[in-house]
Amino acid sequence: MNPTEEAALQRLYADFDAEHLLPLWTQVGDLMPAHPRPQARPHVWEWKRLYPLARRAGDLVPVGRGGERRAIALANPGLEGRPYATPTLWAAIQYLGPREVAPEHRHTQNAFRFVVEGEGVWTVVDGDPVAMRRGDFLLTPGWHFHGHHNTTDTPMAWIDGLDIPFVHYTDSSFFEFGPEQVTDTGTPSVSRSERLWAHPGLRPLSGLGARAHSPIAAYRWEHTDRALDEQLALEDEGHAATVEPGHAAVRYTNPTTGGDVMPTIRAEFHRLRPGTRTRTRREVGSSVYQVFDGDGVFTLDGVERRLTRGDLAVVPSWSTLTVQADSRFDLFRFSDTPIFEALHQFKEETE
């Protein structure tokens, strides 16, 4: 290109700019890569560093209307200082001090809690008090009012997962304040939603039809644990039950459809026998893992990271993951896979 042409081209680009236009040809490779090239990076957060920071926040920062929640988000180092674990998923540690109350609100964002330790908090979802205990997976689907209150003299912390980044990016957030106090201060060991819905293969005739999200507010640890044990026992007896040798896994589901618990979030629990090494996988979409129990190694895009109880790992889209279990290794996982399945964009590769 000669200097005259070059100058003409620069004038053209300036004129584009003035008209709010941008050419494809200068940026097609970045915009449309041959395979996903996420800005988000694989990263691990250690529970032993997270928890003390949450406790310090408990001492310094009140929880209440306005701030709404004492939640501290994993901020992916690749995502430019935004409080996002991945472009679609929010993951945070939430901390509630003795006798504290997180006020009620509701929003279109889908949310869940997962409890790696502690108890004594009830989350009240549309008026139904739901006890939180180690190993429980608890739902707050979009547009359900919810608040939390700690009925004990001991603080409690847990993990929150939401689709905040996705909803923010797609401009679909609605939010509404509820009462400052939770609307039911009862402390039943089991929620009403479970009493109605958490019976295997049964549904109440008073609640027919498919629903966008699961009506079960809490998936209890004893059921998850037993389901995983049975898969490994069946494998021992010579039957097909596990995902791969030594690797049991369940998916939390919406009993009204058999599908995912919420339209944008998938949640699973994986159990590896000591010594098990998973096949290497990668898939479209991002995941967050939390170690529930045990020790092992995550190999993320070829880099080994040792994880232990409470640690969190983020797996960006199309990053490879292999998990090696040094002890029995129990892993909670959530992901944005339902988005890609619904839009026919899902793809996976297994070694």
Added chain:
Amino acid sequence: MNPTEEAALQRLYADFDAEHLLPLWTQVGDLMPAHPRPQARPHVWEWKRLYPLARRAGDLVPVGRGGERRAIALANPGLEGRPYATPTLWAAIQYLGPREVAPEHRHTQNAFRFVVEGEGVWTVVDGDPVAMRRGDFLLTPGWHFHGHHNTTDTPMAWIDGLDIPFVHYTDSSFFEFGPEQVTDTGTPSVSRSERLWAHPGLRPLSGLGARAHSPIAAYRWEHTDRALDEQLALEDEGHAATVEPGHAAVRYTNPTTGGDVMPTIRAEFHRLRPGTRTRTRREVGSSVYQVFDGDGVFTLDGVERRLTRGDLAVVPSWSTLTVQADSRFDLFRFSDTPIFEALHQFKEETE
């Protein structure tokens, strides 16, 4: 019409006949009534009469290849001597003597068993031994091999439900013999299918996707009983949980879809508090009820019939039914409703 015309018409009808033709205008009222006018009639079979006949069959008729099952079908008095409870549903009492074996076979007909009393038989479904006990609801979906064996010195009887009349009428039956003996003589208290699938809201990652029928081989009484108790307890606490006051009910479902257990058969369990009287209902499609426990009165098309434990009642299409509970009244029910829902022909009316 004058005699000449009349004669011409008779000639025409004779000529129709010779060509395998029939006019609509002479029979439209019977063919296309203003509302369903079933040939099948409401009817009640008493367990105290059924069971002794089954026992006599046990003494006289061997079970084995050819006859296949010692099953005695309810033959609706309106259906001209066919062994059909209704035009779509088969209901039978099956009886297995001490140490007897009903050989394996499979067929496209969907089948289930419901146990009103006794235990000691295992039904083996595609190689998975499934214990049968009072209150259990057990599935044998279409084209699954299955046989039964009694491991005790006591006879056992139960109820079979199938879509034999529907499959026969629509000419869609396939049938295949399997081994003379059951393929797994184990006697576990819980089947492998339950160990994999009967955990509330959880599914194994090794078994994803929607299936035509439920993978749960047995729905156990303790879960059904607890789900019903919880509904009544929630009602006592002032929450919406029952179908109508004093009337709790669950539907057995396919956890891979949230829908019915099999494509042609719906199954439910209803519990009425003493003194409860249901609203009068009628619907397109037919049902069979069996009293699991308690006493009460069925009013069928305006006629009262007293029922007690084990008794069976057939409700034809569009017949009205009111149930009055004299004690706590526990009712198992199955129906052909999924056929009508799938084909957009379902309709119901409640008083």
Added chain:
Amino acid sequence: MNPTEEAALQRLYADFDAEHLLPLWTQVGDLMPAHPRPQARPHVWEWKRLYPLARRAGDLVPVGRGGERRAIALANPGLEGRPYATPTLWAAIQYLGPREVAPEHRHTQNAFRFVVEGEGVWTVVDGDPVAMRRGDFLLTPGWHFHGHHNTTDTPMAWIDGLDIPFVHYTDSSFFEFGPEQVTDTGTPSVSRSERLWAHPGLRPLSGLGARAHSPIAAYRWEHTDRALDEQLALEDEGHAATVEPGHAAVRYTNPTTGGDVMPTIRAEFHRLRPGTRTRTRREVGSSVYQVFDGDGVFTLDGVERRLTRGDLAVVPSWSTLTVQADSRFDLFRFSDTPIFEALHQFKEETE
């Protein structure tokens, strides 16, 4: 079995009978055959014999309230004198004399018309007048009011297809009389439903959502004919477009779902090049074919039958069919396949 036992068995069977019970073991082979063994038989009706009988009925039998329609049904020789083409399907020739009116009514039975010759009748479906012309396929889905009127001095005859036998057997018929005259005597060449809906790949924003049946009242011959011609032309050009060599076919669909036009009835049009011989097929469920044009041979369960314009052939469940085209051979077909697909009972075999 000794005489004492035999006598005991006879007493048992008599006692069964008294209690409205029937044993499975004496009839399992008939009830649950190894493959479908329909009572219905393959049969062919010749148009040259049908039409004159319809015309004689036109002279002798008035059309009007009560008789409702001058329709003469194909009565399958295997079905014991019932006016059924197959256990699920009704097929009839309907005849309307000059200036005659068939009064309005509606029913849950799904209905269509197919026109092999003639014109001059409008069928009025929920107030929308729909012209009937050779090659058109016209819908009257369940519970739509409809009547017909002949606006000319020439009689017209066509084929009706309905699910009367299925609805009758399953006791799901509702029927209601409408006005004696059609509610709109207009004679537009195209119905309003077509003006709204019959544009390829387009739907009106005023009519969103899935519907149980197609909103298109008439599928016109010119579209069907062109679609078939294009398939054969594409085949000539070396592209995949036909079902098998020389055999083009289209299915009439519900544009709101892409599925069948009505929940119980599938309709298709097949075109064979001269000399084409189809592979032999059999499938669960029954079909009726009408020759629209040309000559050929149907081999039904191994028996050859020559067919020409207007002739009708019935293919029972699991009967084998091969079609041989002597000229270009145009065939209209309808079947009950959607019932079996919806209920997961469909099965087919191709040679």
Added chain:
Amino acid sequence: MNPTEEAALQRLYADFDAEHLLPLWTQVGDLMPAHPRPQARPHVWEWKRLYPLARRAGDLVPVGRGGERRAIALANPGLEGRPYATPTLWAAIQYLGPREVAPEHRHTQNAFRFVVEGEGVWTVVDGDPVAMRRGDFLLTPGWHFHGHHNTTDTPMAWIDGLDIPFVHYTDSSFFEFGPEQVTDTGTPSVSRSERLWAHPGLRPLSGLGARAHSPIAAYRWEHTDRALDEQLALEDEGHAATVEPGHAAVRYTNPTTGGDVMPTIRAEFHRLRPGTRTRTRREVGSSVYQVFDGDGVFTLDGVERRLTRGDLAVVPSWSTLTVQADSRFDLFRFSDTPIFEALHQFKEETE
């Protein structure tokens, strides 16, 4: 908060930062607003300014491998210099000079073209040449190879719409180069896909089952135009056919499902009679309109903008829009609505 506490809080925030953590409470209002507060802004691009810039690019910038397409994207003034019309949608003018070829490639991004003027280019989609003419809407669903070639001595420009921003944000892009030349240089007036699929209410038996995207490569102007005219004519005759008085509209659909043409993009065409004023609407998700013909006024979030032929307007999520037609006003529209419907996040309000 006293200075000591303030200092402690700053230390805490610094420690958060070091651990890649961010608190919710300082940013909840921005992250989770009470209703969508998009960064993207309503904006209008004028065709009379766009087209000359595209022509200048045609003189200066070659089209070919690497740059791939001479496409100039609308860059929403609120979106910080990214080539995005909205956070999810890409809209560009593409320009192809006489005899030029845009090489073949494929990508997971879903794409379409809409032609506001000109002709002479064929887009070749998986080997099927598709003519482009004024008023046509043309599909290139994800992972279909496609290239374009201009067979004339006249340049041609059109509008491209894709889900590039959504796919980029969610890290789901796959891209592959194809041949430098188009694989079929034929210039048929109608594509093979249309010959197979663009017949109202008919589908080929060789192409059954639901598909993720429409098999119709081109929706032709004559069908769209006629469908809209018919709606207005039906309205004149007193029948329900339009969206609101004077406002006809069609949605382009996938004939295998009745749903949207592609999983992430909805496309519609709207026609307003002269003088019509639409009700004010807002909805979750973003849209792009292009004026196909006529003049009128868009009121976007209360600000009036006059538009004429070829002009493009962007409507961000939850922005209000009223359209006033000064002449007959023909509008092409595309949006990301299927994303929100699939994920149960859609919401709309009409004045």
